[in-house]
Amino acid sequence: MLEQDTGLSLAIAQIVQRLKGSSLHSQLERQARGSLHKPEIKLDSLKEDIKEFLKTSGLFPSPCHPAAPPEHMKEPLVYMRKAQGSWEKRILKSLNSMCTELSIPLARKRPIGEQKELLNKWNEMGTDEPDLSLFRPVYAPKDFLEVLMNLRNPNYENGDQPSFRNHLGLIQVPLKVKDIPELRDYFSELGLNTGQLGIDDSTQVPPELFENEHVRVGQTVLTEQDSAAAQQYVRQGCPTALRAELWALILNISNQPEDILYYEQLKSNVIQHDLLVDSLIYKDVKLTASNDDYYFVFEDYLYQVLLCFSRDTSVLEHFSYSSATPPKSYIRGKLGLEEYAVFYPPNALSQLNSFIISVAPLCFLYHEPSKLYQIFREMYVRFFFRLHSISSHPSGIVSLCLLFETLLQTHLPQLFYHLREIGAQPLRISFKWMVRAFSGYLATDQLLLLWDRILGYNSLEILAVLAAAVFAFRAVNLMEVTSLAAAEAVLADLSTLKVMPLLQIFLFATVT
Amino acid sequence: MAGKVKWVTDIEKSVLINNFEKRGWIQVAENEDWNFYWMSVQTIRNVFSVETGYRLSDDQIVNHFPNHYELTRKDLMVKNIKRYRKELEKEGSPLAEKDENGKYIYLDFVPVTFMLPADYNLFVEEFRKNPSSTWIMKPCGKAQGKGIFLINKLSQIKKWSRDSKTSSFVSQSSKEAYVISLYINNPLLIGGKKFDLRLYVLVSTYRPLRCYMYKLGFCRFCTVKYTPSTSELDNMFVHLTNVAIQKHGDDYNHIHGGKWTVSNLRLYLESTRGKEVTSKLFDEIHWIIVQSLKAVAPVMNNDKHCFECYGYDIIIDDKLKPWLIEVNASPSLTSSTANDRILKYNLINDTLNIAVPNSDIPDCKWNKSPPKEALGNYEILYDEEMAQSDGADRDLRSRSGQSIGLKGYRARDSGKPVLTTWK
Numbered sequence: 001m002l003e004q005d006t007g008l009s010l011a012i013a014q015i016v017q018r019l020k021g022s023s024l025h026s027q028l029e030r031q032a033r034g035s036l037h038k039p040e041i042k043l044d045s046l047k048e049d050i051k052e053f054l055k056t057s058g059l060f061p062s063p064c065h066p067a068a069p070p071e072h073m074k075e076p077l078v079y080m081r082k083a084q085g086s087w088e089k090r091i092l093k094s095l096n097s098m099c100t101e102l103s104i105p106l107a108r109k110r111p112i113g114e115q116k117e118l119l120n121k122w123n124e125m126g127t128d129e130p131d132l133s134l135f136r137p138v139y140a141p142k143d144f145l146e147v148l149m150n151l152r153n154p155n156y157e158n159g160d161q162p163s164f165r166n167h168l169g170l171i172q173v174p175l176k177v178k179d180i181p182e183l184r185d186y187f188s189e190l191g192l193n194t195g196q197l198g199i200d201d202s203t204q205v206p207p208e209l210f211e212n213e214h215v216r217v218g219q220t221v222l223t224e225q226d227s228a229a230a231q232q233y234v235r236q237g238c239p240t241a242l243r244a245e246l247w248a249l250i251l252n253i254s255n256q257p258e259d260i261l262y263y264e265q266l267k268s269n270v271i272q273h274d275l276l277v278d279s280l281i282y283k284d285v286k287l288t289a290s291n292d293d294y295y296f297v298f299e300d301y302l303y304q305v306l307l308c309f310s311r312d313t314s315v316l317e318h319f320s321y322s323s324a325t326p327p328k329s330y331i332r333g334k335l336g337l338e339e340y341a342v343f344y345p346p347n348a349l350s351q352l353n354s355f356i357i358s359v360a361p362l363c364f365l366y367h368e369p370s371k372l373y374q375i376f377r378e379m380y381v382r383f384f385f386r387l388h389s390i391s392s393h394p395s396g397i398v399s400l401c402l403l404f405e406t407l408l409q410t411h412l413p414q415l416f417y418h419l420r421e422i423g424a425q426p427l428r429i430s431f432k433w434m435v436r437a438f439s440g441y442l443a444t445d446q447l448l449l450l451w452d453r454i455l456g457y458n459s460l461e462i463l464a465v466l467a468a469a470v471f472a473f474r475a476v477n478l479m480e481v482t483s484l485a486a487a488e489a490v491l492a493d494l495s496t497l498k499v500m501p502l503l504q505i506f507l508f509a510t511v512t
Numbered sequence: 513m514a515g516k517v518k519w520v521t522d523i524e525k526s527v528l529i530n531n532f533e534k535r536g537w538i539q540v541a542e543n544e545d546w547n548f549y550w551m552s553v554q555t556i557r558n559v560f561s562v563e564t565g566y567r568l569s570d571d572q573i574v575n576h577f578p579n580h581y582e583l584t585r586k587d588l589m590v591k592n593i594k595r596y597r598k599e600l601e602k603e604g605s606p607l608a609e610k611d612e613n614g615k616y617i618y619l620d621f622v623p624v625t626f627m628l629p630a631d632y633n634l635f636v637e638e639f640r641k642n643p644s645s646t647w648i649m650k651p652c653g654k655a656q657g658k659g660i661f662l663i664n665k666l667s668q669i670k671k672w673s674r675d676s677k678t679s680s681f682v683s684q685s686s687k688e689a690y691v692i693s694l695y696i697n698n699p700l701l702i703g704g705k706k707f708d709l710r711l712y713v714l715v716s717t718y719r720p721l722r723c724y725m726y727k728l729g730f731c732r733f734c735t736v737k738y739t740p741s742t743s744e745l746d747n748m749f750v751h752l753t754n755v756a757i758q759k760h761g762d763d764y765n766h767i768h769g770g771k772w773t774v775s776n777l778r779l780y781l782e783s784t785r786g787k788e789v790t791s792k793l794f795d796e797i798h799w800i801i802v803q804s805l806k807a808v809a810p811v812m813n814n815d816k817h818c819f820e821c822y823g824y825d826i827i828i829d830d831k832l833k834p835w836l837i838e839v840n841a842s843p844s845l846t847s848s849t850a851n852d853r854i855l856k857y858n859l860i861n862d863t864l865n866i867a868v869p870n871s872d873i874p875d876c877k878w879n880k881s882p883p884k885e886a887l888g889n890y891e892i893l894y895d896e897e898m899a900q901s902d903g904a905d906r907d908l909r910s911r912s913g914q915s916i917g918l919k920g921y922r923a924r925d926s927g928k929p930v931l932t933t934w935k
Contacts, residue, residue: 123737240779299703
């Protein structure tokens with residue numbers, strides 16, 4: 001009985017916590033205040049009455065098993081958790097030593113003059129060029145790949161010698177990944193008999209066959225504001241004019257006044273405090289997006305979004321289901337004092353490159369900063385964070401790498417073996433594509449079609465499938481190369497690829 | 513007489529020379545027998561001038577029309593468009609319809625422009641109607657943004673006033689003539705920056721008008737955020753999109769060169785503004801290009817030895833209305849980035865495929881109707897002959913084949929069937 005009670009109280013407390021600050025909360029409060037004046041409500045026994053009511057209403061069925069410990073929600077496999085933990089330690093150490101070397105504090109409060117200046121320049125931070133030469137990236141993709149390659153499950157003994165029957169790739173952990181029949185089933189809407197945007201909207205196909213109807217359905221979905229229907233709909237691709245709204249619908253972003261206010265608050269945090277990662281972010285944007293043919297136009301938006309993101313503590317919530325843990329830092333001189341702890345930019349530490357590049361395509365859809373920010377944040381906490389933390393989740397980077405290697409080894413064994421022989425393990429090339437969700441490699445319209453499917457299937461597995469499809473497409477050329485550098489050259493330019501035909505051919509039109 | 517095409521050029525650009533060589537053409541000198549001469553605008557003046565000119569033979573083709581300046585000089589372009597509009601008005605054509613403010617509904621695509629010093633007084637009258645407006649001064653005969661400046665006070669152009677006492681200014685000679693246009697101070701901004709569009713249009717004949725639009729145009733962005741503030745009127749990095757200017761800016765990037773493809777622009781606009789307004793914008797752009805060509809067609813010397821590839825500069829304002837800024841007879845063939853080089857190389861390649869069919873010895877008497885396969889990245893923008901021969905409804909939508917259509921736009925507004933307005 002007591003357990004039930006505490007379980008219920010806990011649940012209630014959690015719900016109240018989640019609702020805090022939302023408009024639903026204020027509505028409930030208003031209603032509650034109103035109800036207080038009703039005669040049936042007895043104030044002294046109010047708490048017990050409500051509990052009784054909730055129990056009998058069946059909303060909270062009594063738990064039968066003890067609840068899983070929170071670590072299991074984050075990541076059930078111990079060895080994965082350990083690996084993530086040591087990876088984080090390593091990054092933090094690197095960051096701390098950079099601070100000491102350069103004598104720059106991890107965080108500091110800006111003097112008023114500087115605050116004013118930054119506020120004035122808020123819309124054009126791209127033109128300011130501070131001296132960033134001493135900053136170096138905290139780590140490179142290949143460092144992360146090395147860590148993943150060295151993952152081993154201590155409970156798994158694979159005594160056999162490596163042979164064709166074993167896995168010849170870089171990832172050596174026994175996670176379950178889907179094979180092609182399962183993928184065909186999973187991605188059934190991408191099949192040859194279903195209309196797709198990215199294939200059936202090309203100029204040779206009369207629009208009456210598919211496109212017009214598809215657009216009409218999309219508009220209906222938007223009018224109905226049906227999020228689940230939208231998610232199903234985008235599996236066949238979004239018409240460009242409807243994409244921004246459809247994605248917002250799927251991600252539950254509505255840009256209410258309180259959201260805009262929240263963004264403004266983050267902005268003022270940026271103005272008031274300077275974090276070391278800001279310089280790292282700045283440097284990364286300059287190195288990547290500013291030089292990109294598609295994204296250079298949006299450079300200033302990227303700074304705004306990323307700097308705000310690094311101060312957004314609401315993102316910390318996702319750590320309850322992410323294998324990562326937010327590292328803490330303390331304002332200078334206040335080491336150990338909790339109220340001066342600044343939660344480090346969640347994963348702003350990790351793979352800064354992927355961040356930047358996963359914001360940039362969104363600039364093609366949203367030009368209002370607070371909406372752009374929210375869409376990005378939601379995409380991050382739903383999908384992109386899995387690309388740079390070590391976990392056993394099917395959409396986690398480890399599983400994606402394994403899926404890619406398995407697909408390639410199973411269906412293009414000759415190619416796989418050849419590349420391995422010349423020292424060009426395929427994952428070494430495709431890793432950087434997947435870890436950035438192909439942003440910066442594909443043409444923007446193709447990238448957006450790919451991300452439509454990520455949202456539609458709520459999974460990143462399509463990234464691994466596409467990577468394998470690209471290798472399959474260029475297989476003939478790849479068979480002729482004799483070095484890693486040459487293989488990289490064959491796969492250097494993906495900007496002319498059409499994503500949907502590649503996926504369709506690989507999944508549905510290849511003889512297995 | 514079979515043989516290889518003999519070519520000459522006085523523009524030493526690799527994108528040209530590589531294209532000639534890849535066709536196996538033979539380079540010759542100007543005074544020899546040549547078939548194809550890619551000339552600069554100075555040379556074309558000589559070829560067709562009264563004193564130094566000479567007749568071209570049937571197997572000789574050049575890349576400019578003799579009096580291209582009717583379109584490519586800023587003052588003459590405006591003059592011809594004004595004349596064209598008045599003619600249509602006189603004929604009672606529905607195209608010349610005006611709205612309640614006296615503005616042309618379909619033909620208002622050039623900002624209000626005056627020649628200086630000739631129209632100085634007219635300009636002052638217009639200026640005084642809107643004394644807070646900004647105007648842009650451009651020398652008629654120059655390119656690459658040279659000599660351009662912005663004004664917002666009459667005193668800044670005192671020099672050009674006709675009865676000015678300080679008129680020792682050499683503006684009387686046509687070389688130093690200026691045009692002054694109303695500055696578009698509300699350009700469409702992307703990422704807070706101003707940009708313009710560079711589109712390539714190939715004209716193979718003016719009568720009947722046959723023109724092609726290159727699908728791969730691009731946007732040129734300023735490196736500095738746009739502000740209409742009067743304190744920044746002198747900052748050319750904010751206002752002028754010419755690469756020749758921007759590349760001297762602190763933030764100029766040599767990798768992308770501040771350029772976006774038109775398809776990127778289209779994707780962005782469709783995603784953020786919707787498909788209908790974007791399609792309407794692009795239809796309008798095609799429309800104004802064709803109208804500008806029609807305006808000069810009657811005065812153009814339609815020499816059959818000539819073709820021309822123009823560089824159209826267009827600015828879009830924040831109401832998604834396109835404005836024709838100018839037309840260039842010699843669009844730059846310099847490549848600022850790697851992508852640029854590829855684009856210009858392909859541009860010349862496709863141009864040559866249309867102008868010199870099959871890369872054979874040209875015959876200027878041919879009907880100038882290349883087969884569809886030869887178009888490459890060009891699309892038929894307007895073909896007067898085709899428009900006239902088809903009496904019935906013709907599907908001009910860009911989907912079916914390679915023509916660009918304006919059917920929806922016209923029919924909706926004028927209420928009359930398309931073909932009558934085109935004839």
